[in-house]
Amino acid sequence: MWFDLTLEARDGSRHHMRYNSHTSECEGLPLPVEPGVFEPVERVSKSAPLGKSRAPRVLKIQLGLSCNYACSYCNQAVQIGDATVSKLADVAQFLTQLDGWIAQAPEQIELWGGEPFLYWAKIKRLIPALAERFPEVVFSIITNGSLLDREKLDFIEQYDIAIGISHDGPGQHLRGPDPLDDPHKRRWIETLLAERSEKTSFNAVLTREYHDLRALKAWFTEKVGPDVFVGLEGVVNVYDAATAIGTGRFEPAELNSLTRSIFEALAEDPNAFGLGERVDEFYASIQRRRPIEALGQKCGMDSPDAIAVDLRGNVMTCQNTGAKGAHKIGHVADFEAIALDTATHFAFRDECMACPVVQLCKGSCMFLEGDFFKQSCANEFAFNMGILMAAVWHLTGMVVVGVEGG
Structure with a gap:
């Protein structure tokens, strides 16, 4: 699908470029083109569910959804009642089951809560056993940072765990x-930052109230230091009514402000907040002519080689969902019956297929529906349009001031 982009130069003159979000063809950007070979991905839908691979690249282990914080926009809040409550003894059972369904070492193992360090006793048993079994695996934990101490920092060092706060x-x-x-x-x-700065980051979510990236950078520079890495978890998505009428409800002017904030941050620093990787991916998609058929969902959890399990072997849509409700998609003991039937690939959403930033956005959250999806879609569009604008600006020195087509 072709889009006409109007660009404004520093002298006020107007120019045009054309971009096809389905084929990644682009007329007007000075990029050499060397088309690549892309395999189409399987597209999940409720009527065409996908299974999971016994050789997962990414293994996400949900320890539970309990948390000592209560984020106003928490994407897990509505799932807490559906989460299983495991015991310490379930760790041993999980490890025993592992041999029965996993065929080779994953590249990455992520431990998730709630707040993962509320499950410290389980972590202390789980990670050493997994490290012995999979010595080359990379471990990571996302935490709110409130429960760290010397014992945990020594453990993090021993098992080389990447920490996102x-x-x-x-x-x-x-x-x-x-x-x-x-x-x-x-x-x-x-202390964690001093000892493991290269494996520790802060991760922020942009909300209606707080999406000024200059203010975000200034805050961390003043409070923590100029060299700390701050990445973005992204813009808030809408998972419940409270978020829909609260911090996830951007007014049109605020969506424009979000786009401008992303663009200006990347115009000043092409690697700001880790978003340079997104710009580079966009360039690569054009250079290699990446077709839309090769794109999976943003989170990657539609892929057979990414699996989320709890300590009782239940398989869920993703690590942010509970296994006692609709998001239980199977159990590792009956692996061939696992069926991701809770998600919708963006190819089945009209708004995604008519979107100029679909190659960047990749469909927002794959299990959202109705108004929650529409609102999340608007937020993601504003976020990713800022990235597209920055990508164009760095190559042309011009600002995207209009998009038509679709």
């Missing part, structure tokens, strides 16, 4: 207390 800087109160305001908690976060 969820923190929204000036918007942190939307998540809960700021651990950086507590001298004890701050001490351990600073």
Whole structure:
């Protein structure tokens, strides 16, 4: 699908480029083209569910959805009642079951909560056993950073665990207390940064109230230091009514402000907040002519080689869902019966197939429906349009001021 983009140069003159979001053809950007070979991905839908591979590249282990914070936009909040409650003894059973369904070592193992360090006793049993079994695997944990101590930091070092600290800087109160305001908690976060800066990051979510990336950068520079890496989990998606009428409900002017914030941050620093990788991917998609048929969902959980399980062997849509409700898609004991029947690939959504940033967005959350999806789609469009604008600006020195087509 072709789109006509109007660009404005520094002298005020107008220029045009054409871009096809389905074929990645682009007329007007100075990029050499060397078409690649792409295999089409399987497209999941409720009527055409997909299974999972016994050789997963990414293994996500949900320890439980309990948390000591209560984020106002939490994407797990409506799932807590459907989450299983496991016991410490379930770790041994999980490890025993593992031999029965996993055929080779994953590249990455992620441990998820809720707040994962509320499950410290389970982590201490689980990771050493997994590290012994899969010595080359990369471990990662996303945490709010409030429960760190010397014992945990030594464990993190021993097993070389990458740590992402969820923190929204000036918007942190939307998540809960700021651990950086507590001298004890701050001490351990600073110690972690000092000892493992290359494997530790802060990750922020952009919301209606707080999406100014200059303010975000300034906040972390002042509160933590100029060299700390701050990445973005993205823009808030809408999973419940409270978020729909609250921090996830951007007004049109606020969506424009979000786009401008992303664009300006990347115009100043092409690697700002880790978004340079997204710009580079966009360039590569054009250079290699990546077709839309080769794109899976943004989260990657529609892929057979990414699987989310709890400690009782239940398989879920993703790590943010509970296994006692609609998002249980199977069990590892009956592996061939696993069926991802809770998701919809963006190819089956009209708004995605008529979108100029689909190659960047990749469909938002794959299990959202109705108004929640529409609202999340609007937020994602504004976010990804900022990335597209920055990509064009770095190659042409011109600003995208209009998009027509679709």
